[in-house]
Amino acid sequence: MIAALRKELLLQWRTRGQFMAVFVFGAATLLLFSFGIGPDASALRTFSAGFLWLGLLLSSTLTLAESFHAEMENRALEGLLLLPSNPRSLYYAKAIANWLQLTILGIALIPIMVVLYDAGTTRLPTLLLVIALGTAGLSAPGTLYAAMTAQIKAKQTLLPLLLFPLIVPALLASVKATSLVILGDPMGQARPWIILLLAFDLIYWSLCGLLYGRVVED
Amino acid sequence: MNEVAIDASRLARRYGRRWALSDVTFHVPPASAMMVLGRNGAGKSTLLRVLATAIRPDRGSVTIGGFDVVRDREDVRKLIALLSHQNYLYESLTARENLAVVADHLRFSRDRIRPLLEQVGLSARGDDVVSTFSAGMRKRLSFARVLLQEPRVVLLDEPYGSLDPPGFDLVDSVIRGLKANGATIVMATHQAERASQLCELTLTLENGSTQ
Amino acid sequence: MRKGYAFIAIGALLLLFGSYRGLFVAPPEQFMRDVQRIMYVHVPTAWNWMLAVIFTCICAVAFLLRNNMKWDSRLEAGLEVSTVFGFLLCCQGSIWAKPTWGVWWDWDPRLTTTAVLLLATLGILALRSFVEDPTKRAIWSSVATIIASVDLPIVYFSVKWWNSLHQEQSTPQTVSSPFHLPLRVNAFGVLFLMIGFIMLRTRIAAARLERELAEPPVRIGEEAGELA
Numbered sequence A: 001m002i003a004a005l006r007k008e009l010l011l012q013w014r015t016r017g018q019f020m021a022v023f024v025f026g027a028a029t030l031l032l033f034s035f036g037i038g039p040d041a042s043a044l045r046t047f048s049a050g051f052l053w054l055g056l057l058l059s060s061t062l063t064l065a066e067s068f069h070a071e072m073e074n075r076a077l078e079g080l081l082l083l084p085s086n087p088r089s090l091y092y093a094k095a096i097a098n099w100l101q102l103t104i105l106g107i108a109l110i111p112i113m114v115v116l117y118d119a120g121t122t123r124l125p126t127l128l129l130v131i132a133l134g135t136a137g138l139s140a141p142g143t144l145y146a147a148m149t150a151q152i153k154a155k156q157t158l159l160p161l162l163l164f165p166l167i168v169p170a171l172l173a174s175v176k177a178t179s180l181v182i183l184g185d186p187m188g189q190a191r192p193w194i195i196l197l198l199a200f201d202l203i204y205w206s207l208c209g210l211l212y213g214r215v216v217e218d
Numbered sequence B: 001m002n003e004v005a006i007d008a009s010r011l012a013r014r015y016g017r018r019w020a021l022s023d024v025t026f027h028v029p030p031a032s033a034m035m036v037l038g039r040n041g042a043g044k045s046t047l048l049r050v051l052a053t054a055i056r057p058d059r060g061s062v063t064i065g066g067f068d069v070v071r072d073r074e075d076v077r078k079l080i081a082l083l084s085h086q087n088y089l090y091e092s093l094t095a096r097e098n099l100a101v102v103a104d105h106l107r108f109s110r111d112r113i114r115p116l117l118e119q120v121g122l123s124a125r126g127d128d129v130v131s132t133f134s135a136g137m138r139k140r141l142s143f144a145r146v147l148l149q150e151p152r153v154v155l156l157d158e159p160y161g162s163l164d165p166p167g168f169d170l171v172d173s174v175i176r177g178l179k180a181n182g183a184t185i186v187m188a189t190h191q192a193e194r195a196s197q198l199c200e201l202t203l204t205l206e207n208g209s210t211q
Numbered sequence C: 001m002r003k004g005y006a007f008i009a010i011g012a013l014l015l016l017f018g019s020y021r022g023l024f025v026a027p028p029e030q031f032m033r034d035v036q037r038i039m040y041v042h043v044p045t046a047w048n049w050m051l052a053v054i055f056t057c058i059c060a061v062a063f064l065l066r067n068n069m070k071w072d073s074r075l076e077a078g079l080e081v082s083t084v085f086g087f088l089l090c091c092q093g094s095i096w097a098k099p100t101w102g103v104w105w106d107w108d109p110r111l112t113t114t115a116v117l118l119l120a121t122l123g124i125l126a127l128r129s130f131v132e133d134p135t136k137r138a139i140w141s142s143v144a145t146i147i148a149s150v151d152l153p154i155v156y157f158s159v160k161w162w163n164s165l166h167q168e169q170s171t172p173q174t175v176s177s178p179f180h181l182p183l184r185v186n187a188f189g190v191l192f193l194m195i196g197f198i199m200l201r202t203r204i205a206a207a208r209l210e211r212e213l214a215e216p217p218v219r220i221g222e223e224a225g226e227l228a
Helices: A002-014 A016-037 A041-073 A076-081 A087-117 A124-149 A155-166 A168-183 A190-216 B044-051 B073-079 B095-105 B110-119 B135-148 B165-180 B192-196 C002-025 C034-066 C069-101 C109-130 C134-162 C177-212
Strands: B006-015 B018-028 B033-037 B059-064 B080-083 B153-157 B184-188 B201-206
Touching (some): A002 A087, A002 B095, A016 A087, A041 A076, A041 A087, A041 A124, A041 A155, A076 A087, A087 A124, A087 A190, A124 A155, A124 C134, A155 A168, A155 C134, A168 C134, A190 C134, B006 B044, B018 B059, B018 B201, B033 B192, B044 B059, B044 B153, B044 B184, B073 B080, B080 B135, B095 B110, B095 B135, B110 B135, B135 B165, B153 B165, B165 B184, C034 C069, C034 C134, C034 C177, C069 C134, C069 C177, C109 C134
Parallel strands (some): B033 B184, B033 B201, B080 B153
Antiparallel strands (some): B006 B018, B006 B059
């Protein structure tokens, strides 16, 4: 799996231009959300967590779809499967690489959020933890569905359609936890949400790894 | 090195309502070479893909080295290497890196890469990204990829495609080398004359069936 | 085929009987009065929706384990039925919510979970329509169904925590006895209807599969490779 992970990271590094584009997309959505609400500073601050995660979610569809573009161009994924290989390791390598990219994206969007919504926080480590866990929740099923939809024609519409209902719990938990971190958490309520996120991640990282083999084999 | 035979019996494979292969039976003895002829759309690529375990047959069975392509897929994959229409390359990686992906995967040493690049005539372009390659160069790199796997069974789909005359000679020498090593070869091609110099057996496919 | 129609007929009759009792004979409920009568349809629909979802999950697992296309036909039927029921649930929930809470949607955990699952099922049906190869379609929809089904309890709990409005569960235990009969009758009515629909729909799906997976043309006299 280390070999597969090395390849994923190399591929991501080579296509880092695309990451910039996704980042700009994410920043633009955050900007558009603020236009949607209007210049109401306290409302913006209150909903900043929601905006951040919605922006991340929308951007993730781009990242996830992109991650399989290189595999499908020349059927490289099939080439690897025939070597022989373990589809599970391929899945985890790709899911981890996607997770990394989404986490970096999330971190990159924090300053945007701070500036646009006046939504800073002193509890930075907790925020980073939430971002890491939340993006992990997006990446696991997202990578699986991206593998599926990369092989069919309506890939752009189908990936969000399949993914969004599924990650509702992860979204709720991430938004709630982030919101508490930003707006203050006097009763320590962030903890159960973080635990929910962790549970979601554990369940889906195992389940999707199990099912990936069936999805990519013919 | 052990030599491997291929046995196919009444293979059939459909795509939607169309049967790409309808009834294919053949036997390839160990360390021999068979060429597969047929018009475009006759099912040559499909046959090779079934042998490579990329797709499953809907009917019939195939064993390679005694392993069934459906039940013992992993064992079959250890024996075969496929040179496909789709070259299995990563566009944004260099030639060397593409081979390194395979080498790392198979836990082979990366030292094997350089001599292979030399053999296929790509040593000058080893560090260039594949997206800058012409079709012929991609073919050569795909050959290097196949050789890297040290297969017992080599499946070639149009090996001469996209190549110039020196490339043709390269393919011939590679195939001769593989045969000398005892590999079993199945080659789909339109270059029947050239291939007949190398192959003892011929299989002609028409509308997905052997005649 | 006839069995399916029989189920539907019985189900329709039961539903008519139960609804008559519920709408006209049962006394109005203490606090919510006549609006509460929608429970006679809503609760049975909810129970059966749950059953339909569990059914699709079982079909999905069965298919992945057995690789028998029979399960895929059943899965398709189950998915469509659970979509319809989910949609009905959302409509019924809205109809009940407006006079009661003043809003069309009250973010009740169960209703919200239904909506999320409804979207997920619609997504899976959309996926099916875009995949032509029957085997791949079956595998992918089974995988997606399992993932969505596992999500169901997680969605429910997360929305429950997230939400502050509470709603008492109305089961026969919390509902006194004049309400039992129409509720139970309707529940069975909807159940029979559902079974009937699933059977019919499965038959349609299986027929379509039969068309797609035609037999190969057999040729006489094929030979093995000859010497060049």
